[in-house]
Amino acid sequence: MILYDTLSGKKKDFKPIKEGEVGIYYCGMTLQEAPHVGHMRAALTADILNRYFEFKGYKVKLLVNFTDIDDKVLESAKLEGKDFRELASFYEEEYTRASERLNIQKPALYPRATQHIKEIIELVERLVEKGFGYEVEGNVFFRVRKFKPYGRLSGKKLDELHIGARVSVDEMKQDPLDFALWKAVKPGEPYWFSPWGKGRPGWHIECSAMSTHYLGETFDIHGGGDDLIFPHHENEIAQAEAATEKPLANYWVHNAMLTIKDEKMSKSLQNFIPINSLLEEYDPNAIRLYLLQAHYRRQLNYNREMLKQASSGWEHIKIFLERTRGYEGKPIASYLEEFEKNMDDDLGTPGAIAFVFDLISKANEVSKNDTGDYRETIYLILGTLGFQIEHEESIALGEVLDKILTLRSDLRKEGNYKMADKIRVVLLEAGIAIEDTRDGTTWRVK
Numbered sequence: 001m002i003l004y005d006t007l008s009g010k011k012k013d014f015k016p017i018k019e020g021e022v023g024i025y026y027c028g029m030t031l032q033e034a035p036h037v038g039h040m041r042a043a044l045t046a047d048i049l050n051r052y053f054e055f056k057g058y059k060v061k062l063l064v065n066f067t068d069i070d071d072k073v074l075e076s077a078k079l080e081g082k083d084f085r086e087l088a089s090f091y092e093e094e095y096t097r098a099s100e101r102l103n104i105q106k107p108a109l110y111p112r113a114t115q116h117i118k119e120i121i122e123l124v125e126r127l128v129e130k131g132f133g134y135e136v137e138g139n140v141f142f143r144v145r146k147f148k149p150y151g152r153l154s155g156k157k158l159d160e161l162h163i164g165a166r167v168s169v170d171e172m173k174q175d176p177l178d179f180a181l182w183k184a185v186k187p188g189e190p191y192w193f194s195p196w197g198k199g200r201p202g203w204h205i206e207c208s209a210m211s212t213h214y215l216g217e218t219f220d221i222h223g224g225g226d227d228l229i230f231p232h233h234e235n236e237i238a239q240a241e242a243a244t245e246k247p248l249a250n251y252w253v254h255n256a257m258l259t260i261k262d263e264k265m266s267k268s269l270q271n272f273i274p275i276n277s278l279l280e281e282y283d284p285n286a287i288r289l290y291l292l293q294a295h296y297r298r299q300l301n302y303n304r305e306m307l308k309q310a311s312s313g314w315e316h317i318k319i320f321l322e323r324t325r326g327y328e329g330k331p332i333a334s335y336l337e338e339f340e341k342n343m344d345d346d347l348g349t350p351g352a353i354a355f356v357f358d359l360i361s362k363a364n365e366v367s368k369n370d371t372g373d374y375r376e377t378i379y380l381i382l383g384t385l386g387f388q389i390e391h392e393e394s395i396a397l398g399e400v401l402d403k404i405l406t407l408r409s410d411l412r413k414e415g416n417y418k419m420a421d422k423i424r425v426v427l428l429e430a431g432i433a434i435e436d437t438r439d440g441t442t443w444r445v446k
């Protein structure tokens with residue numbers, strides 16, 4: 001399996017640290033606003049990683065964090081006149097509810113910054129001891145120039161950054177490039193006790209602390225939206241690697257932004273589509289189809305027309321599944337290989353989905369005996385891509401119907417046409433149409 005790694009700028013063969021296992025940390029949302037389609041694109045990218053590695057036989061440990069304390073959360077809480085905890089748990093609930101509806105598999109953990117203050121403080125202390133962190137009036141800053149590889153992930157040069165940073169020179173910092181690890185309390189703000197006095201963590205430090213706490217000092221995959229490459233992930237690397245002297249993650253996976261009229265969907269631009277309003281209008285599977293039809297590394301411009309097309313695409317899949325309900329078979333190995341070929345190449349979901357539509361066209365032409373095999377193949381692929389389809393139920397329905405139809409054909413053999421016809425009428429009332437042909441009796445859901 002090949003993944004594109006932002007740090008090396010190349011597609012790399014995936015090799016896990018521990019055979020058969022994969023640890024993934026994906027940056028989740030800051031709980032300051034209603035989750036929008038852009039947030040869900042990131043969640044879905046993590047979900048596909050989670051599901052596809054599972055499909056490949058890996059034991060996956062996926063962590064998606066919630067930032068429940070930072071400047072933006074406090075600002076939102078103030079605007080909405082709520083306590084920051086109340087605000088954060090409100091949006092967290094919205095996020096998890098939308099995730100459930102989109103059939104996003106629950107990660108192993110949704111760690112929150114405020115529950116890991118101890119780990120955060122420990123990491124900051126370690127950085128201070130090593131000379132990477134310094135305290136000024138209860139604040140602790142990271143000494144960027146001391147960390148030589150700084151800028152490796154984003155490809156930014158320190159001197160260029162220096163010119164940009166000059167505008168917002170913070171008097172307390174020794175260098176405008178430095179960033180906050182710990183912030184001293186301001187009046188009216190929540191705080192925790194630390195060796196530097198009352199305060200709260202900076203934004204970047206939570207992810208370095210939580211990811212290494214749960215996944216080890218070096219883990220397999222770190223991901224997030226590509227808007228986080230700089231400064232967030234650049235700073236995460238600096239903090240973690242300065243402390244541990246080990247690489248933080250072996251692969252850096254970034255999903256591209258969901259844009260609207262070519263601008264990033266965001267609260268600050270007031271151009272976001274809340275996921276809940278979209279879920280009122282569209283089948284969650286259609287939304288999933290729409291998002292997965294674009295490769296995760298390609299910018300996707302929100303487009304209602306495309307969303308409608310995805311809806312009819314999903315209808316097409318549904319009709320096939322309804323039509324073939326009750327057919328049993330085994331997945332076709334060569335087709336699964338084809339699916340894997342698409343997915344193994346940096347999670348090629350657009351190719352995998354196009355392949356599903358190809359398979360449906362083929363399945364519509366094969367003989368009845370092969371239909372079950374096609375159905376099973378398509379089922380397995382759709383399930384791996386996280387589409388929500390009830391399987392067991394339809395198999396049970398097929399089994400029950402086969403038994404009823406056998407009974408009915410026995411009745412007909414005995415000449416009991418009256419009873420046989422009664423069964424036909426009763427089934428029709430239940431929405432199952434049966435038809436007697438020369439090859440036997442077939443049924444379909446009306």
Ligand SMILES: [Zn+2]
Pocket residue numbers: 027028207224232
């Ligand atoms: Zn993060």
